[in-house]
Amino acid sequence: MEKFRPAVASTWKPTNAVPAALALALIAVPAMAIAANPYDVSTRPITYEPLPLSGGQVTTLTTTSTDDGSADVGLPFPVRFFDVDYQEASVGTNGLVTFGPRSTASCTSGESHCANAYSNTAIPSTSTPNRLIAAWWDDLNCTQGAITKQVLGQAPQRELVIQWGSGCYRTSSTNVVNMQLWLREGSSNIEIRYGTAAGGSSHSASVGIMSPVPSGAVEGYRGLNCTPNCTGDQWPTNSAIVFSQGADLAVASVTAPEIAYSGMSIDVVAKVQNLGGLASQAYSLRFLVSPTPSISTGxxxxxxxxxxxxxxxxxxxxxxATVSLPADLAPGAWYVLAEVDPDKQIPDNDRANNLRSSGPMEVGPPAPDLSVSDLRAPLQIAPGSDFSIEWTARNLGNLGGVDVPYAVVVSGSDYVGGTSRRLLEGTISVDAFSLEDVIDLVHLPADVPTGIAYVGVVIDPDLRLYELDKLNNTGISPPVRIGSTSLQVINPGLPAATLGTAWCTRLEAVGGDGIFAWSVTPGSTLPPGLALAEEPQGARAAGRPFSTLLCGHPYALGTFSFSLDVRSAGLSASGDFVLDVVPSGIPLTISTHALPAAGFGRSYTTLLGAIGGATPYSWTITTGKLPAGLGLRADGVIAGSPLEDGFFPLTVRVVDAGGQAMEQALDLIVTSPSRLTCVTGSLPARELGEPLDERLVAAGGTKPYKWTSGETQRLASAVGEVAVSLGAAPPPGLSLAADGKVTGAPTQAGLYLWTVKVADDARASESCAILFDVPVSQGMTVSTQALADAFVGSPYRAQLVASGGVGALRWSLFPGSRLPAGLVLEPSGLISGTPTLSQLDGEAARNFAFLVEVRDEGNRRGLGATSILLNAELPESSRSPASSGNTSGCGAGVGGPSLLALAGLGLRLVALRRRR
Known part of the structure; x- marks a missing residue:
């Protein structure tokens, strides 16, 4: 027996022009005050595809009953509904979803989330249930297994699809429903998709969404204008109803240091999310410190x-962001706050999530923080001499340092500290956030060894002062050469080198002015594979200090003796060197036996490895191939973003510097995208009549693929052109096979946007936009050199002529150009008519310049600039004796003095050509 439901009158009227069965509410219809961001409601056509879809397993929901039953749905991600995040929901057999746990009580008991309610109400309504999505809320039955769900994609971009399948139908009838609810991670958008369903007047459904009812206030949005009395005839077949909230900016997280100091800078990281359904406009973000986790006094x-x-x-x-704490911030616990859109420039009714805090952050007591920077010392110092150094003491702390001790030290290594040999001791005072420049005169003892040394400054060398940071108390000079004014090569002996292995050493000398230029002694030869190199490059030419290195990959075995010359400040010296190049002792072997898997369209980098032999190595592929988008460099790096999925076997070959070779078979697996994806975005350009033989590529889904042509548009590719739709066929002259093979030769020039559709074996489909360029060939030219004068009241005829092109030509005026009033340009290129007097505005003559366009059957295009001189009266020689105002029946294009006079006019011709 049919359950009783009260009749509810509906006075809603659609505001758009779509058919009544698909008319959607474009504005909210709240019963009382709006409490959340409003939703926009729209519709769009779809091709309904039932579950399963590519990208996840389907789960069957077991309801408490096939009639007025419901089932809990564990949400895989928080769903934002009327500015509240929900982790669980309930789906009912009556086409209803409510948020919160499923209620087992009768819906008449006042429960706000009873998904098993069969008696639909108007939307909005203050009665229960509420906080609901009514996909097709009616008295329905669903057999067990007819309600399913599927989770698509990967976090943080997952999608939840809930489906009422073909086992769901109107009670006491055979009117089947097929529909889906789509919810997306990180978005408050709600989408309901409708497939085919039997019509009939037995349905009486509601469609829309409705908020909870706090203290009697409610907000609701209708999806169809017929709610709550939508019949089967108003079912929106192959359509989607979308409910979208406006932007909802929220601060998701804030991180700041655990310890900080007043007056100093800290790094703050804030993450802002848009939890709404629409894009936000540009916004601002401000940071605060506060004694509490919210904005308060202080x-x-x-x-x-x-x-x-x-x-x-x-x-x-x-x-x-890097922010500076106030210099007078008191020690203690403080919170760092981040607030998005603090000036409330973006409409956002949920501002509770615009502010978030981190912390607490402990602000320590004031303390100095002394550091050494910009230390400069001579490049060369003679033992027993005096020298000066310049350096800067900086106080980065929030408390001044008074009479802080420091020491000037010397060290044989590039590490200096309190234990290094002290050359001078002193004190310095530096205010908070200030600096002091220092010049010290220092004596270098005579017993300091010759060679390379470093001069440094250490503040508080005995660690007696409390500072915010002790790690920056040291400064060190560039290498200093300790030695006399004579020039001497320092040759501690060269370490042995391994055949084919990188080897490098720094050449050292003392004396001169500290700037040394090295060269190979005439008649001497460096070991094969080695060369001199200056570091840093360009420093010598710029007059700056530099070092000379002997580096390379030795590729010959043996003991090599050679000599090097060094010059400095007019002095010169030579040194004899010996280098042993020994074999590696390891045979050439490829150490890479497997390649890491790659993801379709994702950045990929891996390095092939080899050991033994003699470097450098050179890599190639001998059999097989990498997927499109990946490449193998000679140094063994495989890099790129694969644009093909599947299994790719290949063999790689490595050759070492000595000519040894080794091969290894490898397999690369490229995982498929989560859903069917287009790969081909363009076709190679072709001239008119030039053959094309290409195959369209897709990835993901279930192979084999089936390709069909959608709409083809010829885009505007030159001034004055407009886009033209050519229908569902491929670009003129091309054909598309079901397997994606594109063949043929273009017959019409132009830039084409071709939309094709690819479907996989599991009935998933995707639309692909493909660009195809057929350049306009050269040679299409307007050849008319001049046009005859025209005379008011006299018939006029002139024929335009073009060279080049194929087939019939079509003439037209270029957009924005115009002929004298009374004249017209026919598609054949004939200009004819009788010009009128009014357009002369009292002048005796007026020149009308204009552009004409000509196209051939292959859409080649030519432009020409010309003009017609319009005269108020015929010349005396052209008037008949009977009447000076008469003209003969001949057109103005028929010879005569005027035409001959115009033959001398140089008319500028414009030919638009596009080159590939």
Whole structure:
């Protein structure tokens, strides 16, 4: 027996022009005050595809009953509904989803989330249930297994699909329903998709969404204008109803240091998310310190970022900011706050999530923080002499340092500290956040060994002062050469080198002015594979200090003797060197036996490895191939982003510097994308009549693929052109086979946007946009050199002529150009008519310049600039004796003095050509 339901009258009227069965509410219809961001409601056509879809397993939901039953749905991600995040929901057999745990009580008991309710209400309504999505809320039955769900994609971009399948139908009838609810991670968008369903007047359904009812207030949005009395005839077949909230910016997280000091800078990281359904406009983000986790008395702004780029729905942005704490910030616990859109420039009714805090952060007591920078010492110092150094003491702390001890030291290594040999001791005072420049005169003892040394300054060398940071108390000079004014090569002996292995040493000398230029002694030869190199490059030419290195990959075995010359300040010296090059002792072997898997379209880098032999190695592929988008460099790096999925066997070959070779068979697996994806985005350009033989490529889904042609548009590719739709066929002259093979030769020039559709074996489909360029060939030219004068009231005829092109030509005026009033240009190129007097505005003559366009059957294009001189009266020689105003029946294009006079006019011709 049919359950009783009260009749509810509906006075809603659609505001758009779609058919009544698909008319959607474009504005909210709340019963009382709006409590959340409003939703926009729209519709779009779809091709309904039932579960399963490519990318995840289907789960069957078991309801408490096939009639007025419901089942709990564990949400795989938080779903934002009317500005509240829900982790669980309930789906009912009556086409209803409510948020929160499933209620086992009768819906008449006042439960707000009874998904088993069969008596639909108007939307919005203050009665229960509420906080609901009514996909097709009616008295339905669903056999067990007819309600399913599927999770698509990977976090943080997952999608949940809930489906009422073909086992769901109107009670006491055979009117089947097929529909799906789509919810997306990180977005408040709600989408309901409808497949085919039997019509009939027995349905009486509601479609829309409705908020919870706090203290009687409710907000609701209708999906169809017929709610709550939608019949089967109003079922929106192959359509999707989308409910989208506006932007909802929220600060998701804030991180700041655990310890900080007043007056100093800290790094703050804040993550902003758009939890709404629409993109936000540009926004600002400000940072504060506060004694509490919220804005309160004592909160102080410490930084602001303005004009941050808009955020798409569901997107997030991570801001890395450096802010300065107030110098008078008291020691103790403080919180760092981040607030998005602090000036409330973006409509956002849920501002509770615009602010978030980190911490607490402990602000320590004031303390100095002394550091050494910009230390400069002579490049060469003679033992027993005096020298000066310059350096800067900086206090990065928030408390001044008074009479702080320091020491000037010397060290044989590039590490200096309190234990290094002290040359001078002193004190310095530096205010907070200040600096002091220092010049010290220092004596270098005579017993300091000759060679390379380093001069340094150490503040507080005995560690007696409390500072914020002790690691920056040391400064060190570039290498200093300790030695006399004579020039001497320092040759501690060269370490042995391994055949084919990288080897390098720094050449050292003392004396001169500390700047040394090395060269190979005439008649001497360096070991094969080695060469002199200056570091840093370009320093010598710029007059700056530099070092000379002997580096390379030795490729010959043996003991090599050679000599090097060094010059400095007009002095010269020579040194004899010996280098032993020994074999590696390891045979050439490829150490890579497996390649890491790659993801379709994702950046991929891996390095092939080899050991033994003699470096450098050179790599190639001998059999097989890498997927499109990946390449193998000679140094063994495989890099790129694969644009093919599947299994790719290949053999790699490595050759060492000595000519030894080794091969290894490898397999590369490229994982498929989560759903069917287009790969081909363009076809190679072709001239008119030039053959094309290409295959379209897709990835993901279940092979084999089936390709079909969609719409073809010829885009505007030159001034004055407009885009033209050519229908569902491929670009003129091309054909598309079901396996994706594109063949033929273009017959019409132009830039084409061709939309094709690819479907896989599991009935998933994807639309692909493909660009195809057929350049306009040269040689299409307007050859008319002049046009005859025209005379008011006299018939006029002139024929335009073009050279080049194929087939019939079509003439037209270029957009924005015009002929004298009374004249017209026919597609054949004939200009004819009788010009009128009014357009002369009282003048005796007026020149009308214009552009003409000509196209051939292959859409080649030519432009020409010309003009017609319009005269008020015929010349005396052209008037008949009977009447000076008469003309003969001949057109103005028929010879005569005027035409001959115009033959001398030089007319500029414009030929638009596009080159590939």
């Amino acid at each position: 909160s102080r702004e410490v930084g602001r970022l303005e004009g941050l780029a808009l955020l798409q729905a569901g997107a997030s942005f991570v801001s890395n």
